[in-house]
Amino acid sequence: MGHIFDALALGGSGSVISSTDEHEELYNDAVKHLSVGKEDVVLDAGCGTGAVTFEIAKLCHHIVGFDISRESIRIARQRAKQEGKLNIEFHLGELECPDAIEGLKNYEVYDKILVFRSLHHLPQLYKENSMVKLYSMLKPGGRIVIGDLMAFEPPEQHRSSWLEIGYDGGLTDRIESVDFHIKFLNFIGCDVKIERIHALLGIVVGYKKDREHGLFKN
Numbered sequence: 001m002g003h004i005f006d007a008l009a010l011g012g013s014g015s016v017i018s019s020t021d022e023h024e025e026l027y028n029d030a031v032k033h034l035s036v037g038k039e040d041v042v043l044d045a046g047c048g049t050g051a052v053t054f055e056i057a058k059l060c061h062h063i064v065g066f067d068i069s070r071e072s073i074r075i076a077r078q079r080a081k082q083e084g085k086l087n088i089e090f091h092l093g094e095l096e097c098p099d100a101i102e103g104l105k106n107y108e109v110y111d112k113i114l115v116f117r118s119l120h121h122l123p124q125l126y127k128e129n130s131m132v133k134l135y136s137m138l139k140p141g142g143r144i145v146i147g148d149l150m151a152f153e154p155p156e157q158h159r160s161s162w163l164e165i166g167y168d169g170g171l172t173d174r175i176e177s178v179d180f181h182i183k184f185l186n187f188i189g190c191d192v193k194i195e196r197i198h199a200l201l202g203i204v205v206g207y208k209k210d211r212e213h214g215l216f217k218n
């Protein structure tokens with residue numbers, strides 16, 4: 001599956017956000033919600049060639065990016081080496097099983113986790129698996145920020161903006177309702193905040209409680 005994204009990685013511009021005003025807003029606000037501090041260790045899940053990872057690296061102690069695309073990881077590592085970045089590392093791996101990625105275990109837990117424009121590639125059940133595992137890698141008191149395609153209104157009502165938003169109508173993009181994200185993050189124990197950028201684009205922030213009382217104790 002990663003090879004589909006390899007081709008995209010090779011054609012990528014490498015800029016943080018190039019496409020539309022909505023995507024620029026999605027990026028700016030996702031970073032704002034992440035609220036990265038100088039001491040934070042951050043995980044960038046589905047990082048691609050690291051355009052966002054490199055920006056967040058300027059704000060935090062250390063950032064670890066992973067992606068299913070071998071080519072993306074090669075490009076990201078090459079850039080980190082060329083720029084002499086010591087607080088960034090990249091690993092190959094899947095959103096469905098981040099807990100199986102050896103390199104991610106260098107840090108027991110992460111202060112912040114970003115899942116930016118990557119989760120929509122997964123079918124719903126895989127999204128759930130991924131979120132449960134990412135949540136288990138999050139520090140109590142930490143937060144997970146999903147910035148992605150998500151339906152605040154039925155996608156069919158917004159056909160005219162699919163192209164602009166980057167939604168392929170369900171060919172490969174698996175858009176979920178915003179309610180799905182809220183309910184699932186609540187279910188695994190997070191308090192949730194939502195920001196709507198567009199009818200099909202938004203940010204969900206899950207806050208992990210300091211002390212756990214539910215199923216997923218740390």
Ligand SMILES: C[S@@+](CC[C@H](N)C(=O)[O-])C[C@H]1O[C@@H](n2cnc3c(N)ncnc32)[C@H](O)[C@@H]1O
Nearest residue numbers: 005046047048067068069094095116117118121
């Ligand atoms: C639209 S790009 C976003 C990349 C980066 N987050 C950004 O915004 O610049 C989507 C990324 O998700 C990755 N991806 C898709 N499915 C994945 C999976 N199952 N596990 C890990 N990464 C995945 C792709 O390889 C691709 O790099």
